[in-house]
Amino acid sequence: MPEDFKPNAVTELLGRSRQGDAAARSRLMALVYGQLKELASRHMRGEGPVPAMQTTELVHEAYLQMFSGQVPDWPDRRHFFSYASTVMRHLLVAQARQRLSQKRGGDLLRVSLSHVAHQPRDSELVALDQALSRLAAIDARKSDIIVMRFFGGLSIDEICAVTELSPATIHAEIKAARGWLFQAIEGP
Template structure:
């Protein structure tokens, strides 16, 4: 059992000092995941990788709402999901009327082009991913690991316990399916 797995077990048992021990062991990997996710965001993003890591970490090791971790891989999959939810909530908050939703910054040189923002695409992706999760949960998990956690195909297939070849097949299907839902004629 790795140090991380042992400490996760202690966190599950309600040991408050275990959460303090866990952060130094997983921080650099969580920081890489967060940086990879934020690299895909629109320039001017106010959420920084450090803040994303800390917010996700607090949700993951909340002693009052103890979660059970099967393994280190399970913890990082949950971290990817937590980061996804934080990014989606950030986009929704920015799009709310209170925060200027509906108003988009437009450079004068781009006035004649239709404005498509990454925020809109991210919300559409989130909605499509929720739909995919109902229809094909394993494929949705693969997408979360690949897109939101930045794992390679080999790493994601190992976490899911499937062959890399099967993961390739699921990934090819998911990319086409999500592209149709996000950018196709079915987009609402």
């Protein structure tokens, strides 16, 4: 059976990449490239009609960040894709911050979480990222679930597989996190 079709091919290639195997890193990228592009596309949906970064560029930037220097020890493909999603989110937020700093009066706006979920502007994306960072300091699990669901585009079942929590718990965590984020962004 060719390596690319083994059930644990990504996990095996991650381990070999961590040990410095450049050929394994190349095969890994070839194997997951399509999935990374799909993940990047999910992140880019809210960027409006003219996104500041193209999907391919986001994938390549994320790859460079993930594999430059010390390669993290991802135990499996789920952790790898979760990490990739986080890196993509940070890249988009950094780009939004840069665009805000270039605009006149780049003050942050107070916006509703429901509006941000539809089509975030730069200031809204930055406000949401700041709120998520504060939530992560208080309750990392809730923050991780929100990132996986709304930035990573994972389904409830996929989040259950990653976190080993029940669907009812995931729904409860999302509801609580959304309420907390709403308060953090909107204020009292």
